[in-house]
Amino acid sequence: MDLKTLTYIVVFGSFALYFGIAWWARAGSTSEFYAAGGGVGPLANGMAIGADWMSAASFISMAGLIAFLGYGGSVFLMGWTGGYVLLAMCLAPYLRKHGKFTVPEFIGDRYYSKTARIVAVGCLIIASLTYVIGQMKGVGVAFSRFLEVDYGLGLGIGMCVVWVYAVLGGMKGITYTQIAQYVVLIFAYTVPAIFISLHLTGNPIPQLGLGSTMADGSGIYLLDKLDLVVTDLGFKEYTTDVLGSGVNMFAYTLSLMVGTAGLPHVIMRFFTVPSVKAARASAGYALVFIALLYTVAPAVGAMARLNLMSTIEPSPGQYLVYEERPQWFKDWEKTGLLEFEDKNGDGRIQYTSDKEVNEMVKIDRDIMVLANPAIANLPNWVIALVAAGGLAAALSTAAGLLLAISSSISHDLMKGVLTPNLSEKNELLSSRIIMTISILVAGYLGLHPPGFAAGTVALAFGLAAASIFPALMMGIFSKKVSGTAAISGMCAGIGITMLYVFQHKGIMFIPGTSFLGDLEPNWFFGISPNAFGAVGSIINFAVAFIVCKITGPAPAEIQQLVENFRTPKGAGAAHSH
């Protein structure tokens, strides 16, 4: 069977599975729509968090980033896992005990203020929307590459699939589809990695293979060989290459960790478990399921880089003849993500760090995972599986984000502030309508991505880190922080982060309007805009504490409320009032 037919079968087979689950798990009440009825077990929730969390960025982009950044790529590995430690200890149990449906609702209750709730909705929408555009792009790219359909059509199919199970099932439908999507994506990620690790090192476990010797009989360690090969071509040593500077790596890691803990679509998943105990446990399971991919990713990155290098330069100083390039090379050239320019006219592919001489003028990092099975000569069914896995990663995260956006509008803005008399039936209906509108908006933005879409997933973390995380932390760990203080903190944090990003990347990301330029010398302590969320979150904390000192502490009944959610006793299922 040819690759295309096989891919169609695998991809549409996985869609049929999601539809079946959606029909089985349709939501009949707001409690089911927002919190899956509060009856999801910790193991199931951990798996759903894994899929919710691991997006197209984790599945497709991360290993490619690591492949070209080497040690510098560690910021993503530590940043995107370390946040779960914060989440498990500092946020999830108490938010679950409080027992409401959405993050802005918690902020509104704790800070006894509708304004605080509306500000939180604003921060949530800014962070989630930047994030969802990336997922929509991922869906479009996966379709156009693997099924050879038009990017727009692929995007449309993806939107329809999400619409069916997210609108029908709400959180309940999303939860059970995410479990299925986790299985698809982890299988699709690890199977090629096992094959490649086995092929290169003889060790089937990629985490061990990365630390093993090469299977070619040379006895040299894989990482040493990689260091040798890349430095020979003038690139920095793989295992020590720093991203920007030490300070930048520190801030970047912190920003991603704090942002992870502040992302509303992940926090929301903790409202679906039956107890505080289950919330603590599901954070652990989630991290195990996430680590399955995250500890394999560095092996995928390093091995893909090595495979690429040895394809282009089969033996030292002996470059590949362009006419003899392998099929995957030709396939990716067609997409424009891989480009060769014969600068010296010798018909061979020179690949070095010297921009003047380098003939591999474009290697898009995103192709590393997608092309990996082909580079390693794996069978067609593995390639088809990777396509389904990439789609599962993008769709599951998109659904979680869309639910976070639509519930914050229907539950927090409409039911909470604008139309408090909304009946449950109408609230359910309006959240479905808003979900539909959100999907259309996300699809439109995916089709006409604003210039900033590509690199903005990391930015979404910075925004969440600077706004929502500090407000939640202070709300739980201080009984005194008042509504005014929290609102000022959130506005200052998200404001300064956006300002920093705009001054380096352009106002609203319009090129040419950046007033300081996207240049390293102008970066504050050498911190890149993507890493600035850490600074924004410190500013949020500082502003809130100063304002609190001036305007006085929160009232006694709020202090009582805080005491109440600090102990697990008496936690019922999540409820609306």
Next chain:
Amino acid sequence: MTTEKLTYWQRNLRLIAKCLIIWFIVSFGFGLLLVEPLNTIRLGGYKLGFWFAQQGSIYVFIALVFYYAHAMNKLDEEFDVQE
């Protein structure tokens, strides 16, 4: 706040502090700040600092989260605040 509740909360805070110190040491400490001296030590083909940054810290994170959940469940029962 009753003294009992206060003690419960302080014990929780101390547990969190203990876990977060380890969290900081393995990631920011071993993975970033001390990476160069640690890289002189080898763990198979891995340089140790590099291993902490790309593998080890993640394994420690998992252990920390499960340890915290376990210790808190015991603490809940000790203070009779479990669900």
